[in-house]
Amino acid sequence: MEGFATALTPVNLLYALVGVTLGTLVGVLPGIGPAMTVALLLPITFTVPPASAFIMFAGIYYGGMYGGSTTSILLNTPGESSSMITALEGNKMAKRGRAAQALATAAIGSFVAGTIATGLLVVAAPLVVDFAISFGPEDYFALAVLAFTAVSSVLSRSVVRGLASLGIGLVIGLVGIDQQTGQARLTLGVPQLLDGIDVVIVAVGLFALGEVLYVASRLRHGEPEVVPVGRAFLGRSDWSRSWRPWLRGTALGFPFGALPGGGAEIPTFLSYSIEKRLARGVAREEYGKGAIEGVAGPEAANNASAAGTLVPLLTLGLPTSATAAILLAAFQQYGLQPGPQLFDHNPALVWGMVASLFIGNTMLLVLNLPLAPLWARVLHVPRPYLYAGIVLFAALGVYALNSSWVELVILYILGMLGFAMRRFGLPVAPAVIGMILGPMAEIQLRRALAIGAGDVTVLVRSPIAAVLLVVALLVLAVPLVRKLVARPSHAG
Amino acid sequence: MYSTEEPTGATDRGAGPAHSWRRPELVLALIVLGLGVFVIAGTADVSTAGSSLGLGPRFFPVIVGSALLLIGLFYVIDVVRGGHGDPEESEDVDAGARPDWRTVALVSVIFLAFAGLLDLLGWIIAGALLFFGLSVVLGATRRLQAGVIAVVLSTVTYLAFVKGLGVTLPAGLLSGVI
Secondary structure, X not given: OHHHHHHOOHHHHHHHXXXXXXXXXXXXXXXXXXXXXXXXXXXXXXXXOHHHHHHHHHHHHHHHHHHHHHHHHHOOOOOOHHHHHHHHHHHXXXXXXXXXXXXXXXXXXXXXXXXXXXXHHHHHHHHHHHHHOOOOHHHHHHHHHHHHHHHHHHOOOOHHHXXXXXXXXXHHHHOEEOOOOOOEEOOOOOHHHOOOOOHHHHHHHHHHHHHHHHHHHOEOOOOOOOOOOOOOOOOHHHHHHHHHHHHHHHHHHHHHHHOOXXXXXXXXXXXXXXXXXXXXXXXXXXXXXXXXHHHHHHHHHHHHHHHHHHHHHHHHOOOOOHHHHXXXXXXXXXXXOOOHHHHHXXXXXXXXXXXXXXXXXXXXXXXXXXXXXXXXHHOOOOHHHHHHHHHHHHHHHHHHHHOOHHHHHHHHHHHXXXXXXXXXXXXXXXXXXXXHHHHHHHHHHHHHHHHOOOOHHHHHOOHHHHHHHXXXXXXHHHHHHHHHHHHHHHHO | OOHHHOOOOOOOOOOOXXXXXXXXXXXXXXXXXXXXXXXXXXXXXXXXXXXXXXXXXXXXXXXXXXXXXXXXXXXXXXHHOOOOOOOOOOOOXXXXXXXXXXXXXXXXXXXXXXXXXXXXXXXXXXXXXXXXXXXXXXXXXXXXXXXXXXXXXXXXXXXXXXHHOOOOOOOHHHOOOO
């Protein structure tokens, strides 16, 4: 409750409003997903006090999520994977002249799911904190390993490509001075690399510049087809068809968001297929041609998973998605390390941020129903200006860090890497998570082994760590098993 | 032909007789393999003194490097055997189009020139040139409009970030004017 006292001051309300508006605006822009939205807007918060910055971030995070769904409904080209499912039914609804209803069920569904899921976050976070307070270094190391394997194997169709991306991220994380001994590693004699490569450079390089270079290599020519829309609203029958999918989507999204490697892809897809199976009457006929259930469910799942992601992030310092990894970096920028201690040392900040999630959610609803036509117009931004602008802001954000042109060159190299990864289907998220979580995993591993006096079995002595490591291995095997099971049926 | 997607500047060591050895993705797989070598070799000179347990600053890099060698090997095998990832889909990407390396090269040149000249020219001039250059390369046909937007955007960001948010950006040639 005291969180609302922090969040409800006029200044912080203003920050929340700015965050929500910027987040939606940038999120609506084609080619920009939630992770890139947060990375690009990170520099704006450099000079803001921590509590206000995180309140703004909460707004940017939810706003970016919401903006993505507007894009996929009005412009039928799947962008970020989390709102890909929304495009399936959403764009067909829009083409049939029901764009207003599709946007409204997405907005209200996001609000309902976001509010319930944030409520669940409030309940779940203290429980996880109580549980995690006894975690030793070996448990944290095992947790990081699980996050690594889960994100590599779930987000990519090919495990080896997911792991390759993870490895690239781990190497980037190694660059710089070793935190325990002060030795420089992999710096190639470049003084700017001694402090390591800042996560803003990595995120902006892999996401923003990588995307621009990729788009430049095969730009779609000709005007994109944007469905025109008026004010978003729902009719009576739309309400009655939407509320159950909203709740089911929330129930799916929250737990998956909280799991390592869960993300938004799986719950949105599950929600889509469950709604399809449960569809009766009109809905059954409409499915595949623009059924409102197919928008309401996945959108709710998407937003609920966004709140779910915050549970491991805040309580364990464990990012389960690329966006969460960047949020973690934002915490580190202020010298804060999310984890059980954060709740003890900085309750005002944590609960202020959580409270602002509720507030941001409400603001999004109020903003987005009437503003839908405006967001639709944003989609018409001429693409040359859009991508030139992305590069300009990417450069601004990176230069603002240390005023160093060397870092702009590093940004370019990472952009090229991001381009190559996109081109060849390497998921970017494992690299970002590996880069952020790698140094933490190293510290915990060395700490655990130092406690065990070099005895490797110390890593599995705690039952929690042992279970987590086994699960981490199993997760890697899942796609292999799937392939083996699928093969006979292909032959037959 | 595909040397532009190659961040480290190495040549295509994978070129060989068999058809599958000429796949561009092989370069990326070899980079992953090469990163493993780089990590192990690059930390060889890091002193392990300071820890009696052998858990010095090389411990974790050696694990990561070995893992990368293994992953890189599997990746190379996968590519040579004909495996391939799905190119990412995006709103403005025409997945069927032939890669346009000229545009990628031009974008690269403009960006690197911007990086090199930023401190000299200052944010407003360099930023405007960056935006103008990129938008023309990416297909903006109305040059005057692009130029006006470029100047307005770089000036507004300079004023907003430097005067408003206290972020440091170089004034460069215009340091006396603004």
